[in-house]
Amino acid sequence: MxxxxxxxxxxxxxxxxxxxxxxxxxxxxxxxxxxxxxxxxxxxxxxxxxxxxxxxxxxxxxxxxxxxxxxxxxxxxxxxxxxxxxLEPIVLALGRWGFAAMGDPGPDDVVTVDSITMALRTAFRADAAASLPSAVYDLHVGDIVLRADVDGDDLVVTQLAPAGRPTAPGAPRRAREPDLVFAAGPGIRRVISGELTPTEAIDQEVLAVVDGDATLLERFAETFFIETAAAAA
Missing domain, CATH: 1.10.10.10 (Winged helix-like DNA-binding domain superfamily/Winged helix DNA-binding domain)
Known part of the structure; x- marks a missing residue:
């Protein structure tokens, strides 16, 4: 204790x-x-x-x-x-609550594989995803690569790079290829909050499509969304 x-x-x-x-x-x-x-x-x-x-x-x-x-x-x-x-639903709820106060990262703030993974799980809207076709997104943030596999109301986030982290026995692994590969920086927060549309994010170089169907960014924005006061105003 x-x-x-x-x-x-x-x-x-x-x-x-x-x-x-x-x-x-x-x-x-x-x-x-x-x-x-x-x-x-x-x-x-x-x-x-x-x-x-x-x-x-x-x-x-x-x-x-x-x-x-x-x-x-x-x-x-x-x-x-x-x-x-x-504690999982509690941590996810805290993440949603704290999202509105994040602002831009400070010069010494770090982004980690696990923090991005939990950010995706925090922003995942199972109700919205359930009504949309399935999709696999590969997200590049610096040297971190995560695969977000959305199938109905189910989300599986897999770390592709860097490699070498232990995985729980029996953790799901899916063989599907990505439908969309894109790179992003901290500004992806503004897409998840609805402050920027995917088109605006591309124009402002917040996101960059690497491969696949760019129109799927709209589906990503519907699937991963946390409403903030700024977006609701």
Whole structure:
């Protein structure tokens, strides 16, 4: 358990004591993508001091949120327990709530594979996707390449590059080729929020189509959308 106690008998208090310490929720975020070795977690959270990472992992294990297990070809990894995985809708809801306050990235802000993966899962609108034809999108952000495979109301996000991250046994893998390959920077936030249409984003060089049918960007924008006050105004 975390060392801090708020001294209140309340479910919110218990939750904050478990995952409210600095960095704890970001560790949970990354483990929602998949199991991670200690070195993977450190790489995905480059600004976390090693002693803090070790402490948070110990606290999360003691709280029943995280466990350490062997994974074939990867050695020992950290993964969420069933109790820890119950945090997924909460983390996604927090991501949607915080999206409106993101603004533009600062000069020292980093973008990681797991943060983009969770951003796609946060923005995914299963209700909208269910009424649209299936599509596979390959998204390039710097040296990161993610495949978002949308089939009805189901989304599978797969990391294509950089390679080498452990994957949970039985995680789905689909052989379909991408329908659209495009590159984007932080400005993709303005497309997801509806501030820019895909056409405007291309004109302003926020997005660039690499391969495939450019008109599918409209479907992407329908499928991955978080309304903000600026877009609604």
């Amino acid at each position: 975390a060392s801090r106690s708020y001294g209140q008998y309340c479910g919110v208090t218990s939750a904050v004591e478990l995952i409210g310490e600095r960095w704890a929720l970001l560790i949970v975020r990354d483990l929602l993508v998949g199991p991670r070795r200690y070195t993977d977690l450190k790489q995905g959270l480059p600004k976390i001091p090693t002693n803090i990472l070790s402490t948070r992992l110990k606290e999360l294990q003691e709280g029943g949120v995280v466990r350490r297990v062997p994974l074939l070809h990867c050695g020992l990894v950290y993964e969420l327990t069933p109790y820890g995985r119950e």
